[in-house]
Amino acid sequence: LKADGLNNVTDIIASIAVLVGLKISKKPRDNDHPYGHSRAEHISSLIASFIMMVIGLEVLVDAGQSLFMEKSEAPNLLAAWVGLGAAAIMGGVYRYNIKLAKKLDSQSLYAVAKDNLSDALVSIGAVVGIFGSQFGLPWLDVVAAFVVGIIICKTAIEIFKEAAHSLTDGFDEEKLGHYKESIEL
Secondary structure (H helix, E strand, O other), rough: OOOHHHEEEEEEEHHHHHHHHHHOOOOOOOOOOOOOOOOHHHHHHHHHHHHHHHHHHHHHHHHHHHHOOOOOOOOOHHHHHHHHHHHHHHHHHHHHHHHHHHHHHHHHHHHHHHHHHHHHHHHHHHHHHHHHHHOOOOHHHHHHHHHHHHHHHHHHHHHHHHHHHHHHHOOOOHHHHHHHHHHHH
């Protein structure tokens, strides 16, 4: 539950970074930026990836530390239902943001959508841990936390790679072939 709450707080920061990046990226060319400000969107994606990596590592560290902690009492089942509700809501937000990212062809919105998906997964991990505690399987919480932490870190790395590739003027080889075909027509 702690990891889920921490993850949700940092999402606010990442979302603000992306919104600021999107706003800046729409600014027209000026004397300092002869090609415009479009790279601000990629920078905001990098910020989101860093935040996600910190959260993923925090989840992994917490899971590792819980291996050596004393057993505590099982959380109330109401917490599990709240976690399921949060997972469902974040799943809906993910679907909305992924659609919007595709529609606008926005890398930073795509990063936010992936972060929303990781939020849903963290909530599901918390629910698995709560149910495991209720049924005398406290180790299930640790396993779920490790899996969720790895998924979050993997997603952060993917977002980082995409943003860094764009910022270093990388291009997709497959698109290059498509462009050549279009020009030859």
